[in-house]
Amino acid sequence: MSESGIAHILRFDSLPSTNQYCESLDPSSVEAFTVVWALSQPAGIGQQGNRWESEPGQNLTFSLLLKPTELAADQQFTITQLLSVGITDWLLALLPHTLHDDVHIKWPNDIYVGHRKLGGILVSNRLHGHRLQSSICGIGLNINQTHFPQWVPNPTSVALLTGQTMPLESTLHDVVGCIARRYEALRSGDANQLLTTYLDRLLNYCQLANYLYRNTPLRATIVGTTPLGLLRLVDEDDRLIAADLKELQYLFPSE
Secondary structure (H helix, E strand, O other): OOOOOOOEEEEEEEOOOHHHHHHOOOHHHOOOOEEEEEEEOOOOEOHHHOEOOOOOOOOEEEEEEEOOOOOEHHHOHHHHHHHHHHHHHHHHHHOOHHHHHHEEEEOOOEEEEOOEEEEEEEEEEEEEOOEEEEEEEEEEEOOOOOOOOOOOOOEOOHHHHHOOOOOHHHHHHHHHHHHHHHHHHHHOOOHHHHHHHHHHOEOOEOOEEEEEEOOEEEEEEEEEEOOOOOEEEEEOOOOEEEEOOOOEEEOOOOO
């Protein structure tokens, strides 16, 4: 394994989807922290089957294979927390301090700077009995792309934020290295700290904000997440709501 935590990199000029490629592999024959990286991913997908738009050769589109066999099946959301916190660790180390307060995780696992999306994560878990066997973690990060199609909502990139072009391979090692350090801390029993950091970086955490909940306007405060990853909110009448991904939509001031 390299200093970044990567066991192997399988690099492709183009793959329809790195997650789909990983799903075709036998997990028992692939080492944990293997990365499948494609410079072009024309059929990349995000949450709820949404298309992931990425200009070929400009961004990072890859899948990371984990084997978190120490986690029980009902702890699957820990993988989402791990990836989100690791990626924001990398981003905070990269961006100027003036932007640090703008770095957030938009529940459950989008990476935002201000109200603009820099990255997304899609996790597919395989179970063995009551424990996790493997996790295929699809990650898309906007690195050097500066122009996006009009249909892409509120995008940003490292280049737009810093004015700098980043070398993709070394950036890939940096990102996975941050995830690997969080993973090692988790394996050492630091799950509570991981959850605390995830919540601290969660967009709108402990703030009264506007949402659409089941297509109805909702003004509420995010107070946490459930072990299975539902978002816990308290509305203005002090009613507790546990929302899943399909039920809740963030509303930003410009909307």
